[in-house]
Amino acid sequence: MSVDRYKAMEVFNRVVELGSFTAAATALHMPKARVTTTVQELEAHLGVRLLNRTTRRLSLTDDGALYHQRALAMLQDMGELEGALRRSVATPAGRLRVDVPAAVGRHVVSPALPEFFKRYPDMVLELGSSDRPVDLVAEGVDCVIRGGLLHDETLVARPLGRLKVVTCAAPSYLAQYGTPKTLEDLEQHRFVNFHSAKTGKIFPFEFSKNGELRQINRPHWVTCNDADSHMGAVLAGLGLAQPPLTRRTCALLESGALVRVLPDWQPEDLPMVVMYPRNRHLTAKVRAFADWVAEVFKAEFAAGAKLYPQ
Known part of the structure; x- marks a missing residue:
């Protein structure tokens, strides 16, 4: 049902309720001629006469009575539906299915x-x-x-928003392999990489400094597609990593369980x-x-x- 048909239904029902085109026009804040035309267009669309018109009064035809009964029920249902939707906007309710990493x-x-x-x-x-x-x-x-x-x-x-990312490693790893001071030093280090669960693509390490962006791909020793497994491997001393700076990562850095390296080269932020x-x-x-x-x-x-x- 188009919007025009819905509006015509409202106009017709108001004419029937008030028994007059003039009264309906006043109640609907519409010109009387427009109310009359709307009902005529509705009758033409349906192919039946809905109202018997005389100089003194209006009366429903048999088809008009049936249409009025059904239309009234539909308008009431629509009103209840719109009311329910407005209430749901104010106080959302019902089941919501969400998937997160x-x-x-x-x-x-x-x-x-x-x-x-x-x-x-x-x-x-x-x-x-x-x-x-x-x-x-x-x-x-x-x-x-x-x-x-x-x-x-x-x-x-x-x-x-965007999560900052940090290059870091466990103290046990740095004690064994040393702390890199330059990007060239990374040639002698092991990486704990992250890969896409969808494509298997391994994400390179990224570094940015003064507008210069560098990507470094090293043969990985271990790669993960789960953030907790990834962090577990880093904490176990398996290599350098670039995790996002969540509150958990920040707590590990502040406690000394992780150590930041190459602070002059900032990895790209992670958009969420x-x-x-x-x-x-x-x-x-x-x-x-x-x-x-x-x-x-x-x-x-x-x-x-x-x-x-x-």
């Missing part, structure tokens, strides 16, 4: 969920934590959180985004979650900026 789910999202449910007590969250590619439409997932530059025209990406299907309406539930998780990530971004302002 495993480490983000474990260390960032899950610890903050009590506050989420205080804010949205009628929400039911189904949280998937994995680093594998997710087909949002096929798997019925409402939105995902991902890190890095992602190119998928089927998805809309809302930026959450929340994504949902382009052809799917941004529901109140997704909007509420995206707004909330953006607030949660502010603490992650602030931790890195505080520890290393540059």
Whole structure:
């Protein structure tokens, strides 16, 4: 049903309720001629006469009575639906399926969920934590959180911010292999790499200084596609790494469990985004979650900026 038909239905029902084109025009704040034309166009569209018109009164035809009864029920249903949607915008409710990287789910999202449910007590969250590619439409997932530059025209990406990245290693590794002072020193070092769970691509180490960007690819000793496994390998002394400066990484650096190296060469920041299907309406539930998780990530971004302002 087009918008014009819906409006015509409203006009017709108001004419029937008030028993007059003039009264309906006044109630609808429309010219009387427009009300009359609207009903005539509706009758022409349906191919039946809805009203018997005399100089004294209006009366419904049999077809008009049937149409009025059905139209009234439809308008009431539409009113209830619109009311429910307006209430859902004010207080989002219902099931929301979200997928996040495993480490983000474990260390960032899950610890903050009590506050989420205080804010949205009628929400039911189904949280998937994995680093594998997710087909949002096929798997019925409402939105995902991902890190890095992602190119998928089927998805809309809302930026959450950018995490600083640090080059670091465990003290045990540096004690065995020494601390690199220049990029050339890296030729003598081992890397703990990270690779894409989707393509298997190994991400190079990146360094930036005074506008100069350098990428270094070294044969890896170990590579991971899970942030926690990656951090575990670094803490075990297996090599240099470039993890994002989350609050967890900051705590490890401040405690001495990790040591920053090559401070003059800053790795590229890691953009974080929340994504949902382009052809799917941004529901109140997704909007509420995206707004909330953006607030949660502010603490992650602030931790890195505080520890290393540059």
